[in-house]
Amino acid sequence: MAIKKTELYSSLWASCDELRGGMDASQYKDYVLTMLFMKYVSDKYKGDPYGMIVVPQGASFDDMVALKGDKEIGDKINKVISALAEENDLKGVIDVADFNDEDKLGKGKEMVDRLGKLVGIFEGLNLGDNRADGDDLLGDAYEYLMRHFATESGKSKGQFYTPSEVSKILAKVIGIDSNTPQDATVYDPTCGSGSLLLKASDEAPRGLSIFGQEMDNATSALARMNMILHNNATAKIWKGNTIADPQWKEANGQLKTFDFAVANPPFSNKNWTSGINPQEDEFGRFSWGIPPEKNGDYTFLLHIIKSLKSTGKGAVILPHGVLFRGNAEARIRENLIKQGYIKGIIGLPANLFYGTGIPACIIVIDKEHANARALSATGEASDIKSGIFMVDASKGFAKDGNKNRLRSQDIHKIVDVFTKQLQLPRYSRMVPLSEIATNDYNLNIPRYIDASEHEDLHDLSAHLQGGIPNRDIDALQAYWQVFPSLRASLFAPGRPGYSNALVKASAVKASILAHPEFTAFASASLQPFIEWSNAAALDEISVGEKPKDIIHRISEALLQGYEQTPLLSKYDIYQILMDYWAESMQDDVYVLVQDGWQAGKVLRELVAKKGEKLKETPDLVIGKNKYKAELIPPVLIAERFFGSKLRQIEQLQADLDSATQELESFVEENSVDEGLLSDALNDKDKVTAASVKARLKLAIDAEERKVLQQCSKRMDAESIAKKALKTAQDELDLAIFKHYSTLDEEDIKALLVDDKWLATLQSNIVAEIERVTQQLANRVKELEERYSEPLPAVTQSVDQLSEKVAGHLKAMGLEWSL
Template sequence: MGNKITKQKLGSIVWESANKLRKNLEAHEYKDYILGILLYKFLCEKQTNWLLSNGIWKSDLKCLDSKFDFSNFKFDDNTSFGSTEEIEDTKHSCIETNGYFIEYRNLFNSWIENKNVFEIQDFQLAFNEFSRSINEKYDYLFQDIFSVFEKSLDKLGSNSTEQKETINNLIDTMNKIPTSSQDYDVLGFIYEYLIAQFASSAGKKAGEFYTPHEVSDLMSKIIAYHLKDKNTISIYDPTSGSGSLLLNIGDEFKKYNKGSSPVTYYAQELKNETFNLTRMNLIMRNINPNEINVRRGDTLETDWPMFKNEDLSTYKHLTVDAVVSNPPYSQEWSSEKHTNDPRYIEYGIAPKKKADYAFLLHDLYHVDPRDGIMAIVLPHGVLFRGNAEKQIRQKLVENHQIDTIIGLPSNMFFGTGIPTIIMILKKQRPTSDILFVDASQLYIKEGKNNKFSKSQIKKIADTVNNRQEVENFSKIVKFEEIKENDFNLNISRYIDNFKKQEQYDLHSLMIGGISKQELDSYNSFFSVFKNIKDKLFKLDQNNYLNLKVDQDQIRDIVYLDSDVNKYLEHFKQLSNNFLNHFKTLVPSLIDIKNINSAEIEKLLSDYIFNQVEQIDLIDKYDLYQIVIDNIDVIKENIELISKYYIDNENEAKQNIHLEILKDESTVIWEAKKKNSEDVVVKEWTSTILDPVYIKNNYFKDIYDYLNSQQERIEEINSEIENTLSLIEQEDKTEDIYDFEKEEFNKTGIENLAKSIKKSNQIVEVDSFEEKIVNVSKLYEQQVEIKKYINSTNKQLINDSYNKYLSLSENEFYELLVIKWLNNIVRMFEQKPVDVIDSYISKFELLSKKYEDTLEDINNQILKSEKELLNLLKDLTGEESDMRAIDELIKILGGN
């Protein structure tokens, strides 16, 4: 019943589509065709749903086609229409409301149903007819959006047959992707996926105007938080690219405001293919066309919004609540044309070869002066470059308009590895300081690129939104200090976040021991576990510390400490509290319908940050990440189960959970006996509850024993392999060894073992004969265990499926809780172990660091030299060789 698709599944479908286009297109062109078909499918489904919701019966949809034959059609009470005039009125109403109309024969589902008679001309004509149907009011939104299908089908094949085959394959693949709302940006994900897969050829062509969703997510959280108290907002992206920034801000704001249409979108993009992508993305999010304002044009050359039909006399300076952009970095522009441009006149003109500040000032010009906000991604150099850029930067600081600067890791963006920043600006600020955040070291690796995890995004956003100072991470810098630094905003001037090189103590290197200063760097650990330091270290006569136990005893000493055990126990209690909290949110299966799947993430996250007390040595953001890493399956299951209960709540249907269990399972049956009509379950799976949960909870003893026997099979294989490896080469004969395949013959070994037993000969220990007999016995054991596993597993599969189908509502609920939370609980309890283990490793390395002092090394050298001298003195040889050896003896200090 669910219509969700995971990113992993979507990625595999997209890859399948790309492979079908590989022979015809360049890698960077795939997206135009894949995304175009997906959008068309969406528009077809949107129109169909609109018609059905307006009283048109599904059986009558075929009438909405100019080529429909009405000769045998009767207009009566059994149809949706009373006349052809009503049909035409319905078409016009659709165009008026949705902005377009698609003939029935051109609907995506009609293509699927009629694929055997589908021709490439039909495909091309469908898009031509779509263009002709567009409501003039929505020309800006739909015109030429499918131009690739109207004008560039020749790229899909050299003739109509090849083109038809390619299109049919693409349609079949796109049919697998639901166009209904997902929990993520589907088009953006596909776009990013294709860029990542073909980065070598597509990166520079595509990546330059795509903002990775982690960066977009961070900017959105900051902007939406600033605007959270508003009922409606307007947002603008003058370099919209894929449109992901606008969409993410809209989605984030809607978490604060549940209105039906709280966001108005403005977007401008210069490149046609990405202008289309912006429009596609906004359309597919089912945003009201009246709330979408898009334009293709050069942001720097001609200011916008708003012009109507390119008429300059209709210009109107528009200010919005939020401007967001990721413009092309250090682009050339016609700076000389803009000396009197009102966007720049107060601040100055950006250099001809570096338009970064031109984009920034354009954005700022459109920010609402009362309480608007803007966020822009820029190259790191804008913080410190001189001349005209310094003049602009100084003016922005003096006007108190720069609110926050966030340093990003390198390699965050496709196609460029240069360091970048996010700058947050507001036109009116009550303070003159600037918050600096150095997130350059805060990332996880994904392939060649760096990215933020969700917990890292939240940490940065929380720091900015709450204006927090965090040591070596964020700092609020007063205007006076910035002025003293000549308006240089380089983050490293204000935050020291460089990785420190390991320090070495001279005394420790020469004589040994660990300085108090060096051990003090572990005080965060010792302050929590107060007895550990004295248990591990002792002072020597030089007032330096030495390990007083063997290095291999450190772990045991730490884990036997009572404070450490209390600490670990605390996390077990934390896990238990989290489990109980979850059960208060979702107390039973039927209560799931009262929980919004999108809200469960926030409710659990709020618990971590608001109800869990601060824990020494553990960052709450790490606990949050554990929840986030496991939340998707919870949300998917809640949405699925909720739909079943909501769909049936007016029918008073009993045992809805059994319907869920049955619908979500797949079974393979087999005959009990050959030619028998009685069947048993050969194999079963379930999308909602994996068989392992049934086996482990209701058939645990037998399931555990089966697993142990499977492990025994692996042990026997290892024993056989080890024993056979000891057989000498001369003992290998063709009876037991296949020289061509270089492997032993099982049947040959078993036959030889029988002969040895029959001969009654004495088998000596470790002899060839003993090895053969032992291997034969292992083979016999293996056969018996496999027979047991096979028969028992068959019964377990059958019994577990029967139990699955008969689960009570409460049993089903409890198994879901196990499925959803077991991994979270396990990871919560593992977190302190990982922290303690990291300190144990540090102590072990510390003990090795000064293990060999310079004095020890020097003594060893002297000892080795003395031994070498004695050896050299005993040497005899030719006169020339001995002269050389005598010289070496002198160098080594010999007489």
């Protein structure tokens, strides 16, 4: 049976738990990732004479398993890894972590137990059975670990990882597409663990030729492993300082040039001049200016521009300061703009990256059209749009712990807007170079795009004289276009420039929801989803398909389906699908493309290892046996095939709830303040069946006995109700258990596609439709409450109430005068 992504992720993270305590995340990541690598290459290539990795005798994961309990397990694991490394030219790559380090792993039995558990976790994973190679199951797992390691490592040690969401944007805005050939080259001079390079390569149908350089030895080793786990073993990753000692050179000694470049260099490097004299740079990288000695941001940008072919494209992540800082950086910026190298700038939210919390931007470089852009700056004819395209995407993100994270919809919107050069209010625009020149070549995005939230201004006249300002009502014009008669049902014309409310604020929401135009809107807004679900052919998923191709196909179709739907954001609808994909649907599809629809019949028995608890929550318990449904939750089978039994159980549950509530009320009423059940309290101050029976044997007072008997009767009623419910539930569970094996393919498709996937998505889209209309209701209610009583009316009311209070005080003999 195929392994699911979420199961793989949880197992990998569990392996980290075995190492926590002796070291921090920046250290134990090397152990976990090395173990993942060994398990993967052993499962995939052991015994394969044509494999990408040769697994010699004594160098496989099985040899590690054989070491469990061995007193010298740490040293012997090192030797197993070393043997694989020597055979495959991976010395310094997979043998970085020392599995015999007593300071990190403990001494004696502590080390033996810890490493034995670590090996045991990976032993339970069969990574060779997963046939969806094109989806990089292991590569994605590697990235999952990278994100968690970066999160735990903190600011000082998290720079090795660029969030995958940002990597996707860089990969998509530099022009790699379905026509890009495999021999096209992509370069990252500060490649870290290699995620940017891999995301760029993924955009081409057959990948790209990958080149990278990374200064940190351990991180460059991570990159090499990352490449192999993503089936890019031929990628070339060098170690070393890119600025002082660039490794990629032509035969003539000059820098090698590439078709594409992506980079997330260290922000504001304080010692970039170490080992180099910028004034005499042999590669001519600083002809447009020398960056400040204590700030190397432009150093990497200039290096990348020099490393691109004349038709090259690049994208670099840099702090916002590069857009507006003065002096030497201002001169470099002006020269680059005049040369036409900068195609666009994308402003990102703050706190996205693990090395820093400051906001950053993406600078997109286009050397192919640089001359044309430069000509446009001088006013001469140009065959491209004149200017730099700017995007302010700083407001689109979700909170994720102590970091911000770009959502799927944020990524899609940024890429759509940038690649199609769409100009959206308060989000994006093409800024003419002439306008930039008048601003002294300052590229600070807020100078050109006002993305600030508009202030909600109060109307003084409305507060004094009453009425709701028409300008506030007119601001909801997008709603009135969809609900043309709704405005007239909510507001009536008042004095010039103002309207009067026709519906009380408390009744606004109900009034809107009941309006026939809203009902029609809700129905029409669901129609694109219904059409999409009919065309998505989710019941035709077959073995061998690639899950990432499937989600791309269906998500793009859903996005397009909601292109013209008023009020609803197509990106919000898209996010609903992407969230559900990540949460549940992805796992289901991975199983289907590997094991087929018959996997829907599978109930996997859960068995815990001796001394351990079950790692998964069972879906069905039959006697003492516990089972996990591979694809279809038991409740869906109950609803489709055992509706009458399910209704019966619901009634029995209601009966039990009623009996329990009646008992609790009776006990509470008669046990407080020395009630007749007070003497039936046990040593834990609770009334139980045992304590009631014990008290009945001793009670003499007739009234007390009566209450005790009534309590016992209610307890018996609750017990009978519990037993009836359990019996019925056990009968239903057994019927469901037996029914799994009888499911045919049509049943499975109906249960999985209709009852699980589409029903969940439809429910979430209906909730989104209601959320949008709730925004209108909230705003109308807010306006009505704000201006419901003008100031004179409030003052008059206060005066009247003051007179009443004074009259009451006078009647009580408490009159006074000021």
